[in-house]
Amino acid sequence: MTTQQLIDQIKNKKSFLCVGLDVDLNKIPQHLLALEDPIFEFNKAIIDATHDLAVSYKPNTAFYEAYGIKGWQSLEKTINYINENHPDIFTIADAKRGDIGNTSSMYAKAFFEDLNFDSITVAPYMGKDSVEPFLAFENKHTIMLALTSNEGAFDFQTLNVDGTELYKQVLETSKNWKNSENLMYVVGATKAEYFTEIRKIVPDSFLLVPGVGAQGGSLSEVCKYGMNANVGLLINSSRAIIYASNGTDFAEKAREEALKMQHEMEEILK
Amino acid sequence: MTTQQLIDQIKNKKSFLCVGLDVDLNKIPQHLLALEDPIFEFNKAIIDATHDLAVSYKPNTAFYEAYGIKGWQSLEKTINYINENHPDIFTIADAKRGDIGNTSSMYAKAFFEDLNFDSITVAPYMGKDSVEPFLAFENKHTIMLALTSNEGAFDFQTLNVDGTELYKQVLETSKNWKNSENLMYVVGATKAEYFTEIRKIVPDSFLLVPGVGAQGGSLSEVCKYGMNANVGLLINSSRAIIYASNGTDFAEKAREEALKMQHEMEEILK
Secondary structure (H helix, E strand, C coil), rough: HHHHHHHHHHHHCCCCEEEEECCCCCCCCCHHHHHHHHHHHCCCHHHHHHHHCCCCCEHHHHHHHHCCCHHHHHHHHHHHHHHHHCCCCCEEEEEEECCCCCHHHHHHHHHHHHHHCCCEEECCCCCCHHHHHHCCCCCCCEEEEECCCCCCCCHHCEECCCCCCCHHHHHHHHHCCCCCCEEEECCHHHHHHHHHHHHHHHCCCCEEECEEECCCCCCCHHHHHHHCCCCCCCEEEEEHHHHCCCCHHHHHHHHHHHHHHHHHHHHHHC | CCCCHHHHHHHHCCCCEEEEEEECCCCCCCCHCCCCCCCHHHHHHHHHHHCCCCCCCEEEEEHHHCCCHHHHHHHHHHHHHHHHHHHCEEEEEEEEECCCCHHHHHHHHHHHHHHCCCCEECCCCCCCHHHHHHHHCCCEEEEEEEEECCCCHHCCCCCCCCCHHHHHHHHHHCCCCCCCEEEEECCCHHHHHHHHHHHHCCCCCCCEEECCCCCCCCHHHHHHHHHHHHHHHHHECCCHHHHCCCCCCCCHHHHHHHHHHHHHHHHHHH
């Protein structure tokens, strides 16, 4: 998917909502457990109920790998279901990968070719040659961790590096990498005041923003400081939407929560 | 596995060799491709030929994920084969994972419980709460990236953070995390001169050392500066051993290469 197609979708749907498919068998409605593939059935119901309100789905690979081969099958069925039924949706493999060059190439092949995701999240610690193999794929997007939404973000990301914080150095350095136009960045919503500074470094890039809702971030604050002319934001919500109810009405309640967020977004976009 | 069991194994085998199982279908002997699971058959032959010379095997998950469900099956068969036939071997899932707390817990469950690896590699960028969920597992080991063997290591890892390099800050900070006795660290062999400084910060920890051989690092240099009273090193070799030949003699040639390294190690241990 091209960036322009993502922008068009945002304008059409009046939404920049990403739904995180972090599916835990202990948290989904228990009646689904009798089915052959409860994780896929759960995802399918959530997607069917929200695909006109969300522009993106983001399965976190950890939640699938935790169930071994069965989990990987659920992931594959989920991405195939989205690609076949909702080709306009921007898909994100939240995998936070990164390794030496030939290994990153294998990860890129796994997620961009084998599974056909539009994008993947990656970690920056190993530098340029660990990320460029992902950037080499045309019309695929690499979403690099910059400033995350967790407490541990302050352990290293905000350390002072030659007069500036590490995450800013990460943003600045990555702009010089080959095919850097395929980069997006993860910036946590719990740190809304940082968006002003971040936009000075990457004014045009899309930012994937976790941490609204369950982790305490504010949508309006993030938009105030983080939005650009093309919106430039994908706001992720996982638990607040997918676990809105754990009864048989889970999909309906998920839609209600997604609709609330889409309405807020529509207001902001006006 | 306890750290003491690993040390005992090193003393018994007079080896601290780790064999990286980075299996690429384009590089393995072509006669294996006719078999139902070429990756597993390749690994099995390598393991059968080298298990008395190596103390550890390290499949890199990227090379398995690149083949989707089939790849995950090969990974599962490989780890099960090692655990069933060579329970003394220290197994490493080279996965370089790391995410917010509840997600890291799922990764830990995937690799420590479901697949039953002894250890996993993780990335430090997201800080304490992204690593501690791994550290919570008793007799499991978390091998955190400190200073890697690739060129991109100099993009961020060696940046000056308040008067010290970032990788040193990562080492220092991680010592204060809960269950930090379960930490080991990745330190690339291509930077042997750094081992002196690293040993000042983590004198007792095991270091997993990639980059000897194919990437240009020297075994004797690494041992000179990096070894401690319990050896404290796991030297990884992947391509130089597993791709020593791509004919029908590949396992035999892999043994020859492993034997060369084990002999060098035995000399150093004297």
